[in-house]
Amino acid sequence: MAWGAKQRRRIGVMGGTFDPVHHGHLVAASEVRDAFNLDEVIFVPTGEQPFKQGNDVTAAEHRYLMTVIATASNPRFTVSRMEIDRPGTTYTIDTLRDLRRELPDAELFFITGADVLPQILTWKDADELWSLAHFIGVTRPGHDLDMTGLPAAGVSLMEVTAMAISSTECRARVRAGKPVWYLVPDGVVQYIAKYGLYLPEDGEAGVGRLTMDRDVAATRADVPPRIVEAAK
DSSP: OOTOOOOOEEEEEEEEOTTOOHHHHHHHHHHOOOOOSSSSSEEEEEBBOSSSTSSSOOOOOHHHHHHHHHTOOOOOOOOOOOOTTSSBBOHHHHHHHHHHHHTTHHHHHEEEEEEGGGGGSSSHHHHHHHOOOEEEEETTTTOOOOOSSSGGEEEEEEEOGGOOHHHHHHHHHHTTOOBBTTTTHHHHHHHHHHHHTTOOOOOOOOHHHHHHHHHHHHHHTTTTOOOOOOOO
């Protein structure tokens, strides 16, 4: 680098449903930030997705606030409302274009689960995606992945042990009345309990454990979280 030249900021973009956000997401973001020397990781909770229409996804505002709570203690993490505030169906290409306009001098690194990488070839304007960001697929150790058709220079894989945790498992545990402490951040456990998220329609499963959680939430979850936005 020439003397006096300004170094480009390296920004991670972690898109996901975050329903709910869990420690696997946080560890993955932290590990990728360290390995790729990123200045910041922006968590982008998804809005209305073309591939999840008709599926039972928790309201965007709940998912956004849980992500804010989960990331508030890390100054390198921020949360963006970009997708949840965008009207209609949202696509990754729209998000990366918007971030490129807001951060024209930054290098963007899109972080996602490695199992999603082959699907990118079917996404809207897939050919343009590779020019907007470098894609980092996070996977469990020992997990094989078919990289056929993916540009070698545009994709990296990284193994993270904590990716064994899944949001699907966390929702199922709440629904069955099993604890999710230590799978998701404490503040998110309290938020889930306060708003009765992921319970069956009759609300009967797990009454004992969730009542305990609500008692805790009543004293602490009303504290407003530190809400941060993507740097512009």
